[in-house]
Amino acid sequence: MEYQRLQEPSHNDDPDLSRLGENFEHALESVARVTPIAKAGQLPRLFNATLRLLRRPGGAATLYAHAGRLDEAGVFEGSDWNHPERLQPELSRGSLTGAADALSVEALSRLRMLAIAEGDYRHPLVSAEAARHFLQRSLVLNLDLLLGDHSEAGRSGGGHHEAVQNLLSFELDRLGGTNLVEALVTEADHILEQRPIDVSGVRQLLEHIERLLRRTDLSEETAALERGRLLLDASRGPTELSSTSPEASVALFQELPGAQQDGELAALGHSMNETGLVCPAHGAILRFLAESGSDEQLVLAMGLDPVGADSLDAFNALVRALIVEGVHPATAQCIVALSNLLDHGTLFFPPVPPALWRLTRLDPLPEVAAHLRKEFGHEDPPSGRSLLLAGVIGVLGLPLGVSQGNNPTCQSARAISLWAQIDPGFLLELVMWAARDDEIDLHFEGDLIRSSELSEGLIEDFHTELDTVSLVLVPHLDKIYWEMGRRIVGRGEDGHRWINPEFHGWWVHRGFATTFDYASGAVNDFSGFIRQFHAAYHPRYNGGADLIYPQPAGIVATDPFGNFIGLHAIAIQRVALGPEGVMRVYFYNPNNEGRQDWGQGIVTSTRGHGEVPGESSLPFEQFCARLYVFHFNERELGDPDTVPEDTVDAIAGQVRTSWAAEKAWQEVVSS
């Protein structure tokens, strides 16, 4: 959930830390003591101690204290790391995301580099300057590892992410430097541009940016440094008034003369629209306005466009009620979503206003409220009703910002996003059921399925770093999805054919195509599959038919080397020409980190190619090279045979050398 706890605890008297430190020291002594032939036998213990330390706050600093002894002890003997002068920053990613041993030795090597860079250790072949350069370059290349890893590859990999995060954070804070700040700022912006509901990752980056900006070793002022300060201000308070406490800011605001009040509000609204970040005082002031401010002031404070202003005009009492119930200093970030919701005219969906009114009066079940408040991670969290409402605003306003977090529940996240986009009344109904009745029900082939009667789902260990609506709905949806899956066992075909329309809604097309032979796992008639996808989705081959409702589709998730990782649910939002004249598929990825490298040069884009914030996109053919399941409108299908042979062959070639490399390949032979 959104609220952040970022205080660095003191770890001086952490008994575990000192025990782990002793274990590391003992292991290091053992490595140092033995002759080279026996070092390999001692390393596993050292590596285990290394990873365990790294996973604890303060562990990296404990390890760093030994960084100067590692070479002498022979930790790197016989490996590439024994020659730090030859190490390539471009190669460190493989180790940082690799197996435990590779990560451990990489971590120790980097801490040695840091000691060289900081002048704490001298190496005959690596200068302080070179060491600093190596680490800075490597950090820039791996900044994404600093944040929670929600990619498919990350979820499927081992759980060493925390260790890597702590290691890189430690390096970052010790190294500093203008280019690191620039890289952090760019990263923060690229995330914010996707308008996620949960911006805790960005706030984490801002913590680093703040610490680095405070240092004196920055060279000349650059645009990125300035942008960094702007983002920090947006998050803490973009104006003098808003950078005080929420209570003080309201008092100060009331004392301002009218014109200055407008200026203040415009500054807040502008900062929010410009960055996607909201400060706590903004929430306090908006609450004050909801109770006693004018409509014009609300328009300014939320940075509304003309549609937004009309929404406010038409649903004035509701909007004010939503603010009073949902927006607090602690939940202020939801103002971004509220503003979006109004600008999109979502309130004009007839079922939405009454459903929202109902939620403003709802007290969730005590256990639901307690759960939400606990997960919010704030020492004095708002009421369950407020948190739920803020969450609902978040999902309705930023439907493409819904994330599955670290759960294998791409299906449920996708469903929430799709409902928020095209069937918000239904979504609000589900939220109501879950919060009030602690169950939801859906129908499958005529049978009622109630989540309260089910116990099994995909989730083994529910990760709760999620938006509030997901927190409330996903456990129910997951069980229902699992139950639907159970009911289609034995049909010998991919069950999504039946499940997707029933799970999401009638608007999921019943036309269904897959290239997997369900029984054997072979790739079946790939050319036919791809031709059909063109005929259904590509405007040049489907008679220019637009996609009216976003459609669920399945892709094969691959790593940066194109290797098969698993199957992943996304939604095709639209297919259109990008600004450079290339036909692109714009899609929603519930990973909610759209920038992913799927190998073979297939890198999903989130900006600069005509994406709506939150969308990912790929050129049509590249998308085809990872697609394995889609739904289509049988009434609006072009002629598959008009798709050129070359196009199909090129895509098939990419597939056969990546995810399908080890799968049987069955072509249809025409006679």
Next chain:
Amino acid sequence: MVQQNPTAPSETGARGGGSGTRDKNPDKGYIALLGWSLNAIDAMARFDRRYVVVAPAWAADYAREHDIPFIQWDFERLNERSLEIAETLKKEGVDVSIPLFEETVEWAGAINSVLMDQPRLHGQSVLFRDKALMKRRAHLGGIRVGVFEEAHDRDDVYRFLRRVNQTLLKLDGDPNDPIHLKAFDQAGCLGHRVIRRPQEIDTIPDTDFPLLMESHLDGWEFAVEAWIHDGEIKFLNISEYVTLGYSVFVPATPELESWREAITREVEKLVKAFDIKFGLIHPEYFVTADGTMYFGEVAYRPPGFKAFELIERAYGFNAYQATALVFDPKSTKEEVDAFFPEPVKGAKGHAGCFGVFPRRRVVSQLAFPEETAEHPYFESHELYPLQEEVVAEREAFGTHWGLVYFFGDDPHKMRDLLKHQEELDFYI
């Protein structure tokens, strides 16, 4: 790409006076290690005794590359050429040879009888190698042993199982007490079978015969590592088995350590019965609820399950160096006495290990249990990932797939932790 794995054997290490090696004292003994063990070689490289490794041809290249003093010898079986290696070592000036593995115990006896001019050393080593002779010798020495017999075929086994259970006054239909079968000359759990029902006798392969049969002893099984110098026990470690063949830790729990005096007396009997003047012995015993001690067997070599490494982790002294010290005829009493710490109190903690066997019949990947990895006592493991699906077989007590190491303060916690590992899947 992942950069090269660092655990490959070092090819860059300079040897012979390189890091970690130590100057040799010409007044001390010159030691031959029989068998190839990197940890033993490492220990000798760091010890003040001269040494040479006697091992088969496959180790020659590695030894040359790493400047390890090496004499090539194939230990397959003793024959008329056996004296050759003894003469070679004598000419080289070697004072004593140390067996590292069960297969080299008899060789060491034969070689040492030449090097030390004590012909009875070879005879003594034969006692250690032949489990039936070993039991008889112990029995004759007044040591309490279970009922045992030699078996040459399946009929012998059948008869023994029946007679033992008859003796126990079992009625028809009562479950049998099991009997234990052990190959005559194999180390530890290799070739160890437990037979409960006559039907199981058919599963014993012909190659296992002849073998030793023993009645089952109910009791607490444990092992001892005792370093003997000049006929005296200089250090006695008690290794507590949590489950035989699965797990062991040192030092033992206070409950088992409370038998230390009685155990020491038993080991002294053994030293006397086998006329052991020097060396490392590794006997196994059962202690029953009333404190009666039964002798299981004794080995004249470092124990399996990396007990030496556990002892070093717990006590800090190198058990290979300790062994070299007590074998070396030129070691003085003072030197030996000064080497060893005080038992139990001298330990910094308890070191244990668990031998992993796949629990499922078909396994395809290493899945190291999260709860083990997260336990504060967990230190390291030597399990390897699988490349493909494997059908796991467990013949007799078999060989484990790798060890998992633990270290911690509380012996009871250690014991329970090791026991608990048996319920976890390491391979799925």
